[in-house]
Amino acid sequence: MFDTLSERLNTALEGVRGSGTLTEEQVKKVTREIRLALLEADVNYGVVKEFVGRVRERATGAEVSKALSPGQQVVKIVHEELANLMGGSAHKLSYASRPPTVVMLAGLNGHGKTTAAGKLALFVRKQGKNPFLVACDTYRPAAVDQLKQIGRELGVPVYDEGTEAPPEEIAERGVKAARDGGYDFVIVDTAGRQVVDTEMMEELKRVRKACRPHSVLLVLDVVTGQTAVEVAQAFQEYADFDGMILTKLDGDARGGAALSVVSVTGRPVRFASEGEKMGEFDYFYPDRMAGRILGMGDVLTLIEKAEAQMDRREAEAQSKKLMAGKLTFEDFLQQMQMIKKMGPLSGILGMLPGIGQQLKDVQIDDRMLNRVEAMITSMTPQERRNPKLLQNPSRVRRIARGSGTSPQDVQRLVRQFNEMQKMMRQMGKGGGMPRIPKMPFGMR
């Protein structure tokens, strides 16, 4: 889990310290590691080659800054290149000047088109649109039922003609029905297909022609491997998609396929689907993806922010302690104060690898920080260093009084702090990502 690229690079660059420039030999070692990391993340090997070439150019002779380790320095270059490639900011949806806006979804079997159709409908409705769904999958058993059930739950009308008519005709009549009914946003769901099936790909072309979409979105499962390139190229040829919906981002796939597709088609990812529930859908933020592919959350952004606040040695010492589960309330306080300087807490935690997802449902209130801070500052130095002392009820009562909280609040803080310690120890041992217990700041 914590075998991150940055650690691996540090190992590769052992001996290089402080300022100076990376030698050719070092760059060679480094590019090897980067290549492996990207391949492990399922970036297409052709794309990797090209990409690594660019990084090699930039890394050769790059200045190693004082604040970062040489490994981190290279990671920073890699990250920047990745983020550039993925595109800087979210690619929002544009609406047709003369409604309805028609969006067609296409993709491989089971990648999440029908689910995404419902999600997109809900998404645009929240933006004030009046959505309408068209069921063009006449192949998969109960595909029409599936879309109809989704539509019923959302209260969005679904146009269908069962499974007999040709999909292109259904598409055409469906769009017309939407226009006649005064709907301004039409989503056309199509059957899943494999790109070697030319008949099915030709059909997709016909559906596209019949419904004249303003936007065609390729729906791609984030677990997709090396074949993403061939798949995207074929869908580009037959359906000329202009963007992607990346699905199942709630899992732990690194998602190199996104990079592969963007890099060979030049089409951005527009939406992120992160769950089976209809609300779990949003614009896609490319900068977050770069860190995910590197297997390190947005650690880099974190590094950058921390750089400004704290010197590197201290940061390293702290993160070692954290992983060893030896954090004290003193360290905790110090980190909290640093974090407060860095910005909203939920943002920071979201950057940590693996944690972002799990914290999705946890509401973190920055005001809570102040209460936690008050409790910790009411502890004696001994108590801060040795949380075991806090088993004692009279100490707990004193801290509660001192911080204007209740003894239950203090006990909860201590309990959750201990849980966090345990979890961090587990993570440090590389036991993977256990379930995140409630963080100390998550208290009501």
Place this chain on the structure above:
Amino acid sequence: MGRSWRNFFRRGKEEEAQPPVATEEREAPAAGPEEEPSGGWFGRLRQGLRRSRESVVGQLNAAVAEFRDADDEEFWERVEEILIASDVGVPTTAKLVQQLEQEALERNITGAGELRRLLIEHAARMLEGPVEIDLSHRPTVILMVGVNGTGKTTTIGKLARHLPARKVMFAAGDTFRAAAIEQLQKWGERVGAPVIARERGADAAAVAHDAVEAAKREGVDVLIVDTAGRLHTKINLMAELEKVRRVIGRQLPGAPHEVLLTVDATTGQNGLRQAKMFKDVAGVTGVVLTKLDGTAKGGIALAIADEVGLPIKLVSVGEGVEDLHPFDARQFAEALFGEL
């Protein structure tokens, strides 16, 4: 040469060979090696592979043709690249290449053809495992698990057609996804299997419970339990799966007798994590590799067999009933690297 369905199922001693489940649609040929249409599933698989893989095969061809001697660094690097491009993954690729390299050196192999055979042999050995499905219990319970959209429900429908059993029953254990129950029911109609279901949103374990009871009561030979797709990272959903398994076992000691994990051949390295987690939580006994009719090479199967130690039992090369086939390690390896 295709592995036949006939040898695929292990049955109780007292049982006679029985006709496949009765259905209205009879267009699918009765299974058996001699009866496979020419080319058969393997031909179809290879066709798919060929169409999309020309570039890869071409490269491997070129690599083999260029092969001079076993120290040829560049050659090995290219073989590596080809394996990676098939989603075999870095660790398994490294292992395979190392084995090959060593053997090539030891046996002083310099011929391209010989090296190709060696490559196939090593890959096949990695993939070999117990493929049969045990149907000796009555009822035999098969539990189908996997991440979302990988082909569980479709595989259930297809498998039923090939079972040498008189009475097959389905359990609609996906009570979550829209129209999941209806989808399984359509398959049930198609292959003539009754479906035990509750309403959407019901407890999946309760459905499994009902189904095992019904299967026992009605003298069903094989019960196949569908489950909702779930990502292996969702702790609560994995716990639910564990519960389904437990409930089945309580109703019928020793069941489920097979737990099949569907893995989409399109899947990259995440397939390994899927296999590990589902094996741990659900006691997976074998893998069904689906969607091999696409452009994906399905190399992740190699990594799963090697690193997780799960046998691949079935492959699926399309959405129809006739597109499910018993896995044959050698054929798969040949389809990956053959025709060099």
